[in-house]
Amino acid sequence: MKRLVAMFALVAAACLPLAALDFIAEAGLVLDSEAMKATEAANGVYGSFVGGLSHAGDGVSISWLLELSNEGRYPAPFLGGYYGGSAVEILEAGMRLEFGALGAALGYLPNTDAVDSPYALFASGAERSALLAEFSYESERFFFVNRWIGLNANLDGGIYESVVTTDGARLDADRGASLKYYGLKFGDFRFGFEDASVYTGTYFDPLYFMNPAPGFFVQYVTTASGRPWSRLGNQNSILGLFADYDDGTWSGYGQWLVDDINMNRFLDPSGVQNPDKMALSAGVAWKSPWGELAAHAAAATKYTFSSIGGEFYSYTYYPGSAIHSGSYYVGIPIEEQMIGYVHGENSFAVMATWADSVAGFDLDAGLEFTLSGAKSPANPWHDGEDWSETGTRWLDGALLEQRLLATFAGVRSFGSIQVSIEGAFGYVANRLKLAAVVDSNGDGNQEPVWRPSAGLELLGNLGVRIRYSLDF
Numbered sequence: 001m002k003r004l005v006a007m008f009a010l011v012a013a014a015c016l017p018l019a020a021l022d023f024i025a026e027a028g029l030v031l032d033s034e035a036m037k038a039t040e041a042a043n044g045v046y047g048s049f050v051g052g053l054s055h056a057g058d059g060v061s062i063s064w065l066l067e068l069s070n071e072g073r074y075p076a077p078f079l080g081g082y083y084g085g086s087a088v089e090i091l092e093a094g095m096r097l098e099f100g101a102l103g104a105a106l107g108y109l110p111n112t113d114a115v116d117s118p119y120a121l122f123a124s125g126a127e128r129s130a131l132l133a134e135f136s137y138e139s140e141r142f143f144f145v146n147r148w149i150g151l152n153a154n155l156d157g158g159i160y161e162s163v164v165t166t167d168g169a170r171l172d173a174d175r176g177a178s179l180k181y182y183g184l185k186f187g188d189f190r191f192g193f194e195d196a197s198v199y200t201g202t203y204f205d206p207l208y209f210m211n212p213a214p215g216f217f218v219q220y221v222t223t224a225s226g227r228p229w230s231r232l233g234n235q236n237s238i239l240g241l242f243a244d245y246d247d248g249t250w251s252g253y254g255q256w257l258v259d260d261i262n263m264n265r266f267l268d269p270s271g272v273q274n275p276d277k278m279a280l281s282a283g284v285a286w287k288s289p290w291g292e293l294a295a296h297a298a299a300a301t302k303y304t305f306s307s308i309g310g311e312f313y314s315y316t317y318y319p320g321s322a323i324h325s326g327s328y329y330v331g332i333p334i335e336e337q338m339i340g341y342v343h344g345e346n347s348f349a350v351m352a353t354w355a356d357s358v359a360g361f362d363l364d365a366g367l368e369f370t371l372s373g374a375k376s377p378a379n380p381w382h383d384g385e386d387w388s389e390t391g392t393r394w395l396d397g398a399l400l401e402q403r404l405l406a407t408f409a410g411v412r413s414f415g416s417i418q419v420s421i422e423g424a425f426g427y428v429a430n431r432l433k434l435a436a437v438v439d440s441n442g443d444g445n446q447e448p449v450w451r452p453s454a455g456l457e458l459l460g461n462l463g464v465r466i467r468y469s470l471d472f
Contacts, residue, residue: 020057021472024065026050028465035428035457038336041075041328050091050467064093076326092129103136111149111339114181114192115242118351119281119298121257122179122194122240124342126335130317133209143183143192146212149339151175151317153203160320161329165310166444169234171319173200173312177339178208178215181242188247194257196340198313199235214239236313238305238340252284257340259304259315262392276392277304279341291356291363302346302373302393305338306380310443314377315339321378321447322434331434334450337377346373346395362411372401372432376449384438399452402429405459416469424461431457 028048037044052065070086078087094107110127113120131150137143157163157172164170176199183192197215199205211218216237223231236259244253259277279300286293305315312319317339322331334344343349348371355364373395376382381390409422430452437449 020055022054023470023472024050024052024054024467026465026467028463030071030463031461033458033460035431036424036459036461038071038073038333039330041072041325041330043070043072046071052092059098061096062094065091066093067091074323074325074330075328090129101137101139103134103138105132105134105136107131111147111179114145114183114194115244115253115255115281117253117255117281117283117296119283119296119341119343119349121255121279121281121298121300121341122181122196122238122339124335124338124340126342128317128336141185143185143190144212145179145181146209147179148204148209149177149179150203151177151198152319155319159323159325161322161324161448162320162444162446164444167310169200169310169312171312171447173319174203175200175313175319176203176205176208177315178205180212180215183242189243189245191243192241194240194242194255196238196315197235198315198339200311200313201232201234234307234311234313236307236311236315238315249287250285253282255281257281257300257304259306272388273391274387275303275390276301277306277345279304281341291354294353296351296353297349298341298343299348299394300341300343300345302375302396303380303387304345305340305377306345307377308380308387310445312378314380316377319378321376321449329434331448331450334375334432343370343372344377345375346393347371347375348395360412363409365406365408367406368404370401370403371395372403372450372452373397374449374451375432376437376447378447379437379445379449381443382437382449397452399430399454401432401452403427403431403459418467418469420465420467422461422463422465424459426459427456428459429456430454 030046032044046069048067048069050065050067054063067089068086090108092109094105094109097104108129108131111123111130111132112127113123118125132147134147136145153174155172160171162171178197181192181194183190195214197208197219208215208218216239219235219237238257238259240257242255245251257279262274262276264271264273281298283296307314316337318332318337322329335342338344351366351368353366374397381387405424405426407424411418411420432450433453434448435451437446
């Protein structure tokens with residue numbers, strides 16, 4: 001505990017000379033049903049404490065936010081049990097600079113997409129924080145974002161089931177990612193191109209971050225053989241398009257992501273037909289007299305976001321599907337795993353939401369239905385199928401997970417104190433559960449697969465939080 005207190009004190013002392021300093025302290029209590037728990041090992045009832053500081057002014061913002069929780073999502077004793085049954089997580093910690101049309105960011109910050117959507121395809125709508133560095137520019141007509149995302153470095157390979165595949169690829173190899181998007185603005189419309197790359201063998205590759213060219217060309221030019229600059233390493237490139245509209249009352253967007261596309265359907269119809277690996281997302285919102293109403297939909301084919309063969313450059317924050325944590329073998333939730341689309345491959349989702357302010361309360365509610373088939377971004381061809389014969393696949397399994405979830409939240413402020421309550425209820429049929437991989441291709445990748453299982457389970461969640469804010 002002394003370490004934690006000292007850390008808080010040092011950061012507070014460093015920030016005191018700053019103007020517009022905000023201190024945040026929040027306590028919360030959460031109750032989850034068995035099927036709603038984040039992992040197999042997580043506690044159904046747990047508490048948390050969040051604390052942090054932030055400063056904003058003169059185009060500079062600095063903030064950090066830490067959480068102490070006994071949820072036990074990953075149950076191995078935290079730092080040898082020094083914190084008892086609790087663990088400390090960094091929710092956000094970073095710096096942002098804005099000077100006119102230029103912007104920059106550095107730190108452990110939310111990874112966001114070009115489009116504002118719960119079903120954003122290149123950066124998850126869950127807006128999960130990651131270590132990143134970013135440069136941005138926006139003028140009256142043009143905008144550009146170039147972002148490096150840290151994935152894993154100096155990984156403890158012993159926590160995963162598979163470390164080395166038969167072709168020598170290492171799950172514990174360092175990995176990093178690059179995300180870029182370019183766009184044009186025409187009044188209330190925006191149109192743009194998005195590009196993402198994942199590379200292995202290094203945590204930070206300056207060639208991707210310092211080069212504004214699309215990662216697709218960076219990958220193929222630099223890895224071409226027989227040239228003075230030919231380089232080693234495995235990379236994966238994903239690209240797509242987006243468009244959105246916002247006139248202050250109505251807004252909407254559409255987004256298309258392509259991980260791989262079967263061009264042989266046009267160029268060689270009698271040849272090998274590889275699977276299309278792509279995702280689509282669209283939504284619309286209306287600021288009506290009764291609050292903001294919105295609807296969203298998204299889908300992704302099987303194998304989208306996955307690497308190939310025994311490689312581990314999937315479009316994921318972590319290279320494996322599950323970890324050994326204490327005495328548990330714990331699956332990494334898909335929603336935490338995905339850099340992009342929150343529900344991952346082989347899925348379909350629709351959502352309707354409402355939000356408004358009523359009598360001093362900020363209220364919102366939503367209803368979501370999802371369908372999911374077997375998925376494993378860490379282990380492509382996870383049913384042992386031959387990619388050259390499988391073709392495009394989407395929700396074609398004998399069993400599919402069906403999930404219906406209603407959510408609600410309410411927030412009310414009383415001066416410096418804010419009280420919030422949030423919850424969810426619904427059901428899940430054929431819930432996705434971890435299962436051993438079928439590996440007839442023999443590539444040595446033993447990472448487990450999420451597969452639908454028989455049965456019907458109820459979903460329930462309730463959380464209450466109290467936040468205190470102090471402005472200096």
